[in-house]
Amino acid sequence: MESPPNASPTAEGTGTDATAAGDVIYTNDPIQPASSVMPDLQCFWEAFPSGSGPTDRTTYMFTYVDAQPTRPSLLAMMEEYWKLMPKYQVTPLSTIPEAMVVASCVAGCPMRLPVSKECKPV
Numbered sequence: 001m002e003s004p005p006n007a008s009p010t011a012e013g014t015g016t017d018a019t020a021a022g023d024v025i026y027t028n029d030p031i032q033p034a035s036s037v038m039p040d041l042q043c044f045w046e047a048f049p050s051g052s053g054p055t056d057r058t059t060y061m062f063t064y065v066d067a068q069p070t071r072p073s074l075l076a077m078m079e080e081y082w083k084l085m086p087k088y089q090v091t092p093l094s095t096i097p098e099a100m101v102v103a104s105c106v107a108g109c110p111m112r113l114p115v116s117k118e119c120k121p122v
Contacts, residue, residue, distance in 0.1 A: 022048035028088055037080050038072045041065060045088050056099070059085070074103045 023045055031042045047059040061081045065071045072080070078101070086093045 022046075026088075029084065037076050038063065041072070043080070043084060052099070059089070061085075061088075074105060078103055 026045045041063045050056040050058040
């Protein structure tokens with residue numbers, strides 16, 4: 001079963017060109033080393049301008065992992081989000097005012113193909 005945990009704060013923008021465009025499944029780092037907080041995982045970003053203001057931007061960081069207890073917690077994911085955010089946004093974290101933070105884990109559907117339209121094994 002695969003789960004994409006994600007950290008998805010909405011932050012007021014920096015007023016730079018980075019807040020005027022979006023990214024869909026972007027990565028700017030290799031797979032994390034075994035010694036990291038998120039060992040053997042690669043983080044992906046998704047971002048888009050938000051409707052709350054002309055320079056506001058919603059940004060998601062996510063990864064795909066199985067649901068083993070050895071995987072990073074949502075808290076660890078959020079800590080990694082704040083650590084990696086300045087590199088992704090190309091701006092110091094202190095210049096990105098936080099507006100709202102949401103963290104979640106979305107479980108995959110553990111089934112084998114073929115499947116019916118009701119998401120049940122045939």
